[in-house]
Amino acid sequence: MSGPSRRRFLGLMGGMGMLATGGCVTAAPADPVTDGAVGLRLWTHDPSYTATFQAALGDRSIMRGSAYAPSLEVTAAAGGDLLTRTITQFMADGSPPDLLGVIISEFPRVMKGDLAESLFLDLTEIAEPFGDDLLRRGPYSLNGRLYGLDSDTSISVLYYRPEEFDRAGLPADAATWDEMLEIGGRLHQATGKSIGMVSNGDNTSLYNTYLQSLIQRGGSPFDAEGNLTIDTDESVEALDLIQRGVANGAFLVVGDPYGAAAGAAIKSGLLVALTMPSWYRVYGLEANAPEQAGQWRLRTLPRFDGGGHIASNLGGTGFTVSAVNPGREAALDLLRRVYLTPEGQLLRFRTGGFLPTLRSLYAEPDFTSFRDEFLGGQQSFLEYARAAEDLPEFFLSENNEALTVAIGAPMLGLYDGDLTPAQVIREATDSYRRQVRS
């Protein structure tokens, strides 16, 4: 029979395959739209960010004087997936989202190779005028350049239930962790309750337990160049605090500090105090125990004897702007207006409860006059303002995930008393070096 040979047929198929794969090339940046109507694609995991940006578009005090009339097309997905999809989209047709919310734990992924430079606009220039007033730059910086603006300062404070302390005849205003641990130990002995929680769940939760304590003590897992910096006195003291707290019952060991186990501990009254970031008030306390409204208060953290800060940090979502899309200038304009103006920061707080990332705003009456009903009408910004003045800075690295894995198992040994803080650091460092080297 006359017809195409098998070889020719397969050749045709191969050609089609080459064409298909050839379509997956990176496009050059398109000319930016300079004014007028522009559609922006916003990708985020949290509906509060969507609500904030959409509210901003309708707020004349924020959009006044803008050359653009943007509209938003929102895509919501799991936080961990957004970055993967963005990279895939960038490689497929060179059009990642104009505005992308990157969870802080995902950001180290773009520190690899030239991902950050390829995907995102350098925001250093628009942040420059704010100097030290702009908080939370470190985690989203790479080689001295800033690629993301954080949505929240995520200040870690001590949430506590004063009536529980009063009932036990114990003070809740201890100035140092040593005093607080003693109080917590006595409370635990008398009532079985605890004043803090540490996680023995997955590696990320274990790492976060360590990270929050380390940052407060004045340490950082990495320096600005991305070098591992956990073999320090600060690190030993942070781990020592955790170990002593677990040993005397002051700290409750919980599998998932953001899930059902922690919810049960809070709701049952087993936890009468805990160190958590500002967002935990909504997602942890109020969501799990709305009936405890009015019973909680917040205060800055007790200090370490050796030094450090009266607050810490945990979590966050940095917003980035596409480096290649035609709408990049419009997206940058919108981000600047919502994230770097007092009006925008106030809107973000009112819409999503996000703490200002401009330090100077913590003293503004718009914020200081706010009374938190869940916290019994407390003027929480009086405490947040003190914390913001003493907020620690820390850095991440492209190898952040390796450290997360490295410290997980040794932390369990720390809780059990099988490992000393120094041994935990040594084991974690060895494991980290093996992973990074290999």
Next chain:
Amino acid sequence: MSLTDTPDTGTTRAALPSPTGRRATRATRARSWAPYLFISPFYVLFLLFMVVPITIGAFLSMTSWAGVGNPEWVGLDNYARLFDDPSFYTALFNTAVFTVGTMCVVLPLSLMIALALNARGLRFRDFFRTVFFLPVVVSPIVVALVFGLFFDQQFGLVNGLTQATLGSPGIAWLTSPFWAKAVVIILVLWRWTGYLTMFFLAGLQNVAHELHEAAQIDGAGPIRGFWSVTLPQLRPVTAFIGVTVLVSTAQIFEEPFLLTQGGPGEATMSVAQFIYRAAFQRQELGYASAAGVVMFVVVFALGRIAIRVFGAGENR
């Protein structure tokens, strides 16, 4: 072979065909393309979704690439690094534990359940079948959440029960390297035993009654009947299930990822999760591809061995 120089068309290059002859040639050509047209959907899909990704994966395994820009050619460096990486060996070991643990339990357990469901006079048979099949259609996210609650050390149902009934101290189910592996295996068994039971049940229902009756006449009791009649008759089904379980468990990902995220440390990290971690948590796509190629070779070899051992595809 080209379209124009085929000897069976009845035309030559020297002699121009008549209009009727040209139409006939076109019709012949169209007919000759027809079979390829009909089978082309398979080849197009096979090419796009199998050959192209596998080829690109093999190519990427010899590069260093973070996901954008041009991959940098590194030859066999990724493979050298992989075979020097303790985490990879940990993942291999964990996967072997999951595979062996699952294989040793799931085959006899699903067969036993199938035998029970196949028993004469069993009431609510359909209800039991549905219940046993249910785990496989429940979202793995939900399953992982529920198992997380069951096996939580402080507030979990399992420790609550053992403490209330036996007074024993709570077991660190998800935070002890040993118990975390055990819980992953329990989860795999819970999800897949009912599903595999359905295959055994179908096999049992195909075993001819006459064979059992003949065995009974020869004096065989129920146990002898099981070993001499039922099991040999189930050999093809057993082979299918054995190979399927082996190959799928060797690629296990969902269960440990959702339940423990591979922790504590790397105690429950599987090879598939190692690949995921390298690709989507560390942006080392070249390294992940190398691990993927190795995993492919290992699973392929295991599959071939299993087919040989279980005799899958052989006639009875």
